Amino acid sequence: MSVLAAPSPVLAVPGAVAAPPGSPDESVPWHYGDPLGEQRAAIERVAVVDRSHRFVLTVTGAERLSWLHTITSQHIAGLGQGRSAENLDLDLNGRVLHHFVLTELDATVWIDTEGDRGPGLLDFLTKMVFWADAQPREAADHAVMSLLGPGVATLTGVLGLDRLPETYEAVAVPGGGFLRRMPWPTADSFDLVLPREQLMSRWSELTAAGAEPAGSWAYEALRVAAVRPRIGLDTDDRTIPHEVNWIGGPDEYGAVHLDKGCYRGQETVARVHNLGKPxxxxxxxxxxxxxxxxxxxxxxxxxxxxxxxxxxxxxxxxxxxxxxxxxxxxxxxxxxxxxxxxxxxxxxxxxxxxxxxxxxxxxxxxxxxxx
CATH class of the missing domain: 2.40.30.110 (Aminomethyltransferase beta-barrel domains)
Structure with a gap:
């Protein structure tokens, strides 16, 4: 069993309840005894969610951004230091194969995606390198944790930061990893990408500082209310980006830029945008x-x-x-x-x-x- 498929150590926290067998979130806590109250905490106070089953990979090399720009749907060739975006890999007919979030930080592109789809995305990227100066690699030694709620502002000291990032901005965290602000599932949503060995110590520090444990149930409920799709659950093998509100550049909180060069599946994207309807x-x-x-x-x-x-x-x-x-x-x-x-x-x-x-x-x- 891979590190990413193994049960999270947070499942050993008193009160943690595992998701039903077969759930895509069964390796992380589903809730801690009060799933509805955990949602309220994520909206009104501050909650911490273990999302360590996400698949994390990195891309290094001088051409990492220009190369990714040519093979994916988002406009990222000029993505600046500490900036993030959502992105898609499409097939030749414009159907969605992978959805992922990427962050450019310190000469490395960090990518995280669904755990079960990560190996497939890494395989695609590896096959597409050809002569480009870009090296995609799995980063199994890193994990994702999410912080939700207006009270995240009270945790900057614990994280060693003097401010919170803006939307789609990431700032390095002392000791390793970074904190990235997302536009969903709530108005105050942050992903903490950190060394996996720090997962439990960070969890303990954040909960001791007031972050309330919340399970994947809470995160998923807020995502659904925000009408944000999850690939594989809310999409099928026929889904095109227009059907699930993924059209738009980073400023529009989308994953498909309509004004960029050729990439696989672009013809379908352009045809539906200019001539048809999804x-x-x-x-x-x-x-x-x-x-x-x-x-x-x-x-x-x-x-x-x-x-x-x-x-x-x-x-x-x-x-x-x-x-x-x-x-x-x-x-x-x-x-x-x-x-x-x-x-x-x-x-x-x-x-x-x-x-x-x-x-x-x-x-x-x-x-x-x-x-």
């Missing part, structure tokens, strides 16, 4: 809480007797109750009555992003046709 869209569903069991990810979402989508992450939120993400056909109105198995569901209208603006390419075609 066939599906990611929405937040409110589920009937009276059902005995929550429907499982992958269950069909039906409108009457017609399947119109597929369910993604399903979870109980501390304020919204049972909610889920789902990929729904774009033609389905937001007020459509839906069912997921035997459970009634409704689309949250605030999660539906309007995409009815005429595209530049479509307008140009209409002008050529004299319309």
């Amino acid at each position: 066939p599906r869209r990611l929405v937040l569903l409110h589920l009937d809480g009276s059902a005995d069991e929550r429907p499982a990810p992958g269950t069909a979402v039906d409108a009457g007797n017609r399947a119109v989508g597929v369910l993604g992450t399903t979870i109980d939120h501390y304020e919204l109750g049972p909610v889920a993400l789902a990929l729904i056909k774009r033609s389905v109105p937001a007020d459509t009555q839906l069912t997921v198995g035997s459970t009634a569901a409704a689309i949250d209208p605030d999660s539906v992003i309007s995409d009815d603006t005429p595209q530049a390419g479509r307008r140009a075609v209409e002008r050529l046709r004299g319309r």
Whole structure:
């Protein structure tokens, strides 16, 4: 068993409860006895979440950024010191294979992604090096921990910092690693990428300083409420970036820049952006809480007797109750009555992003046709 697949030492903390078998988060704590209260702590105070099952890798070499720029969807050729971005690896048809976060710090690009997809991403990057001065390597000796809530500002002294980073900025932490601010799942979200050997000592320091332990349940509930997809749970082998709100540069908190050079899958991205519409869209569903069991990810979402989508992450939120993400056909109105198995569901209208603006390419075609 690899280091990344092994159970986290934080699971030995008193009160830590493991996720159900088969969960992608079963190697880290699911909750500590009060999953809804842990969510509230992450919104109102400060919570620390063990995400050490993330796969971490590094890319070094003089051409690391220019090389990554040519083979991925984000505009990162000029990414500055201490800056971060979200990025995608697409297949030839523009379908999403990998989603990852990267940070440029001290002549190294740090990348973290889903644990089960990390080896595949590393394999792709390694095969694409060719003659470039870039060296991708697994960094199994590093792990990810997240800090959530307005109270993170009280932890700067414990971390040895004099300030918190801005969104998508990373600052080095004395003793190793860095703290990076993210725009989700909450307004105050930070990832601490640290040497794995420091995982328990940092955990102890942060909780002693007031950070409340929160499990993956809390993190996932807040992510779902923010309508942020998780690859493999909220996407399938047909997903294109437009369907799950991943279009946009770093300033737009996206993972696909629409004004950059050629990369694998770009033709589909450009065609949908300029001429078409995505066939599906990611929405937040409110589920009937009276059902005995929550429907499982992958269950069909039906409108009457017609399947119109597929369910993604399903979870109980501390304020919204049972909610889920789902990929729904774009033609389905937001007020459509839906069912997921035997459970009634409704689309949250605030999660539906309007995409009815005429595209530049479509307008140009209409002008050529004299319309």
